[in-house]
Amino acid sequence: MTGYTALQVEELDDRLVVTLDRAAQRNAINAEMIEELHDVCAHLERTPKLLLLTGRGEHFAGGADIGQLRARTRDDALAGINRNLFDRIGRLPLPTVAAVSGYALGGGAELAYACDIRIATATARFGNPEPGLGIMAAAGASYRLPVLVGVSVAKQVLLGGRVLDANAAHTAGLVIEVTEPGAHVAAAHRLLDRISASAPLALRLTKTIIDAPGFHPFADDIAQAVLFETEDKHARMTAFLEKKA
Template sequence: MTHFVTLDVDERADRVVVTLDRPAQRNAITTEMIDELHAVCTRIEADPKLLLLTGRGEHFAGGADIGQLRTRTRHDALAGINRILFDRIGRLPLPTVAAVSGFALGGGAELAYACDIRIATTTARFGNPEPGLGIMAAAGATYRLPQLVGASVAKQVLLGGHVLDADTALRTGLVLDVVEPGNHVDAAHQLLDRIARSAPLALRLTKTIINSPGTHPFADDIAQAVLFETRDKHDRMTAFLEKK
């Protein structure tokens, strides 16, 4: 991939590892970072791979850059600058994992919510303090967080200003696992190693159907029909039976 200013991008055979790289600013999300994340999405969409997203230093992302946010107008809001990116990350073909340490606040929390699975350290804190700054969490939190943790907990965060610590995030299902600080990226890689052993097309179709609104039994049938005819399915089941 090209050179990035706000990101460290490591493209591997089966995954792309993206590290938000503004540690002195708690990896605050800027318009430049948004543009660079769009470039990463373009690459992954063209050549589907797993994604691991994390932050440099003690924090995942402390939110959007307030200096930039203060100057945004209603025209910027209507353009959905952050929301469009996070929706795009949510639609990436293969599974995405966020490895979260420290603060995931505001836009940083919404970026983590956009990933399929989250792994946290004991220091992780998820929150959306936007109303205290005169705005709302408008980059996906209002529809993603209720799906992840339920409407009641989402309202506690989005309306009550409650910050979810790592234990609460685990108990409410927001994160898959909680590990000691410094171990979250390795834990995310271990999860991705397990995911990578599955059939890519099966993962892609499953994610597409999960993310589709409503119930879709016929879509399940069609996707399964496609998978039943693949060589990958035949080879995997043959290997399973021979091993058994």
């Protein structure tokens, strides 16, 4: 996975580490980055692995590239350019973790919302100032943020212009951990180490069930039935019992 210009990608045995690499522009999300992230998604769909997503320099992503955004038309909006990418990231088979420092604003915040779990430094700021630019946060914030933090806090961010600092994001449940500046990527790797110790199929089915809309107890039963018959389940439980003995 080489040849990218807006990303840096490192592939490890159990995970992909993707760094947004436009530090001079606060990692603003442009068309090139979108295309390259689609390529990353295609790779993870073919070869499921954990994903760690972070940004180069002080910031995660300061938003979409405003110059490109200003030129977009009604047809571009109807094509859901950013939304389709973030939805695709949200559907990736195995867990995804965003390691956020500094600004995660606009499209950058929506990219972080699309990940399963977020870790932030004390410098992190999450916000969606799109209405101030005459548009709305239309790449997933309207349906992801209320689920993540509740409708009241989501309205404070999306309508009231509230920016959540790291402590507020942690209190609201948006982030799992707040670290010192520069320690967020290492913390994300520790989290992924814990996740990686679990059975991949169990993780995949659990994520699918959690993200499925509505009340679905029978789907839980089917997923569990599949897992009960795997060699991985028998080996893990045998090892647990033998260790306990």
